[in-house]
Amino acid sequence: MTYSKYCRNLSIIRQLFKSNSALISQWCKLNNQSCTTYTKFQVERNIVCSVSGNIIGGVAHWKSLTLLNCFDRLLKSQRRLRATHSAYTGSATAPVSDKEDEQEYNEYLREICAIPGMGQRVLVIQPDIKGGSRKYVLTTKELKLEETCTLVHTLPNWKVVSKKIVRTDFENTSEVFGSGNFEVLKNEITSSRNISAVVIGIDKLNGLQINTLQEAWGLPVYDRYTIVLQIFKDHAQSPEAKLQVALAEIPYVRSRLMLIHGGFQTEAAHIVGGVTPMTLDRRRMLLNRRESKLKKQLEALHSKRQEVRLLRCRNNVPTVAVVGYTNCGKTTLIKALTEDETLTPENKLFATLDVTAHQGLLASMMKVTYIDTVGFISDMPITLLDAFRATLEDALMADLVIHIHDASHPDRKLQIVSVHKTLENLLSEEKKKNVIEVYNKTDLLSPEEAALLDPSVIQISAVTGQGLAELGKAIEKGLLATTNHLKKVFRIPNNHQMLRWLQQEAAVNSITPDPRDSQYLIAEVIISHSAYGRFCSTFSRKK
Numbered sequence: 001m002t003y004s005k006y007c008r009n010l011s012i013i014r015q016l017f018k019s020n021s022a023l024i025s026q027w028c029k030l031n032n033q034s035c036t037t038y039t040k041f042q043v044e045r046n047i048v049c050s051v052s053g054n055i056i057g058g059v060a061h062w063k064s065l066t067l068l069n070c071f072d073r074l075l076k077s078q079r080r081l082r083a084t085h086s087a088y089t090g091s092a093t094a095p096v097s098d099k100e101d102e103q104e105y106n107e108y109l110r111e112i113c114a115i116p117g118m119g120q121r122v123l124v125i126q127p128d129i130k131g132g133s134r135k136y137v138l139t140t141k142e143l144k145l146e147e148t149c150t151l152v153h154t155l156p157n158w159k160v161v162s163k164k165i166v167r168t169d170f171e172n173t174s175e176v177f178g179s180g181n182f183e184v185l186k187n188e189i190t191s192s193r194n195i196s197a198v199v200i201g202i203d204k205l206n207g208l209q210i211n212t213l214q215e216a217w218g219l220p221v222y223d224r225y226t227i228v229l230q231i232f233k234d235h236a237q238s239p240e241a242k243l244q245v246a247l248a249e250i251p252y253v254r255s256r257l258m259l260i261h262g263g264f265q266t267e268a269a270h271i272v273g274g275v276t277p278m279t280l281d282r283r284r285m286l287l288n289r290r291e292s293k294l295k296k297q298l299e300a301l302h303s304k305r306q307e308v309r310l311l312r313c314r315n316n317v318p319t320v321a322v323v324g325y326t327n328c329g330k331t332t333l334i335k336a337l338t339e340d341e342t343l344t345p346e347n348k349l350f351a352t353l354d355v356t357a358h359q360g361l362l363a364s365m366m367k368v369t370y371i372d373t374v375g376f377i378s379d380m381p382i383t384l385l386d387a388f389r390a391t392l393e394d395a396l397m398a399d400l401v402i403h404i405h406d407a408s409h410p411d412r413k414l415q416i417v418s419v420h421k422t423l424e425n426l427l428s429e430e431k432k433k434n435v436i437e438v439y440n441k442t443d444l445l446s447p448e449e450a451a452l453l454d455p456s457v458i459q460i461s462a463v464t465g466q467g468l469a470e471l472g473k474a475i476e477k478g479l480l481a482t483t484n485h486l487k488k489v490f491r492i493p494n495n496h497q498m499l500r501w502l503q504q505e506a507a508v509n510s511i512t513p514d515p516r517d518s519q520y521l522i523a524e525v526i527i528s529h530s531a532y533g534r535f536c537s538t539f540s541r542k543k
Contacts, residue, residue: 119157
């Protein structure tokens with residue numbers, strides 16, 4: 001961006017805010033100061049942000065986003081011009097700091113896929129592709145529309161004010177819809193004062209489609225990918241989850257950069273004079289530096305997670321991963337199985353982004369570690385899944401997997417197939433044999449609906465406790481088959497140290513008097529191969 005373009009941008013600000021004389025006056029004053037030093041430039045930036053904050057509430061939201069993007073672009077031009085000057089003159093430049101990288105990345109992010117924090121009033125449009133979609137043969141357009149609406153409502157202060165299904169066979173064109181429907185939508189959206197954003201129920205729009213729709217409708221347009229990504233960002237609590245979401249964002253941002261390179265730029269990019277080849281190179285380097293940094297930080301956390309996993313292996317505590325579609329009741333089930341009151345299940349999508357471990361006991365007193373996992377969703381972007389793959393290793397390496405189905409959900413069949421498809425890509429052939437299928441939320445079904453469920457699948461309610469005993473038996477049976485644990489019966493003298501040893505090193509299921517000799521006890525035990533070897537060695541018994 002040249003200095004002359006920087007100066008000409010002032011006229012664009014005037015066009016956007018003709019009635020705000022105070023703001024224009026302040027901008028003129030700042031521009032005349034020429035921003036001679038970077039420190040002074042930062043002070044001026046704070047003044048402008050303060051001034052803009054006083055008038056943002058009185059303008060249309062889309063225009064306010066444009067203004068803020070423009071502010072950030074203009075107020076960083078001093079640094080850009082210095083970098084450009086240094087590049088042409090050969091003068092040395094200071095290394096780019098992490099703080100500068102973060103500021104520039106956030107600026108670029110707002111430019112291409114800004115999700116405002118103040119909430120939106122949303123029109124949700126579900127395209128109905130003519131001829132039907134093989135992709136959604138197990139669902140309906142109405143159910144896909146409802147899922148997209150649920151995703152929108154998961155964002156804080158976002159409200160669906162209108163929703164509709166629109167027929168199209170032009171989903172691959174820049175306008176997504178045919179000319180007739182496109183014109184109807186344009187008139188409806190531009191004439192409505194109750195809509196501040198539009199969400200299209202398509203997994204991922206390309207950059208040309210987003211730009212075309214935004215320019216025609218004068219509102220921000222989002223796809224499901226952007227909404228899911230923002231939900232992940234909002235729900236990420238731990239450092240690891242935040243790093244993983246940040247890493248998942250990079251491929252999306254990089255793809256938008258390539259589209260801009262092809263000539264498709266957002267309104268904010270046009271306002272600041274376009275994207276030059278030098279800007280593109282700088283942004284590529286920025287994304288590469290950020291990606292490398294995130295991977296290194298995640299690798300450090302991954303090493304710690306491996307240490308914890310090895311410790312669990314040494315303790316011979318089997319692991320059970322609980323997986324399923326988002327909001328199917330995974331955390332609620334783990335809370336019921338472990339009686340862990342610290343767990344707080346939430347009735348919202350992607351409430352759990354961290355893979356966490358929780359200790360529990362089966363009825364046989366066998367110790368088990370349950371692994372809670374991030375929920376899946378239909379057509380989950382592979383970049384999101386890849387970013388969480390390191391964390392999911394705890395689940396992928398578990399001795400047993402419980403796949404929870406929400407039996408009460410009208411789109412149950414698609415959800416089950418979606419999770420199976422994801423597990424197909426994640427689990428080894430051996431691990432795929434160790435999956436227990438479970439229907440949850442059966443308490444919400446009528447007797448007629450419950451009768452339609454697959455009888456080979458265990459039916460439970462994590463809330464009422466129905467079916468948990470049967471599930472516990474299935475878990476024990478599965479673990480005995482997949483781990484190095486044995487089910488043994490010992491005849492032990494009364495008050496013998498053998499019993500105390502077994503109680504410390506194994507799971508003692510039951511102790512009953514020997515009916516043939518009251519001086520002995522019969523102990524039913526679940527014990528690992530290694531512990532059984534130590535037992536035989538300690539008490540000189542034959543294996």
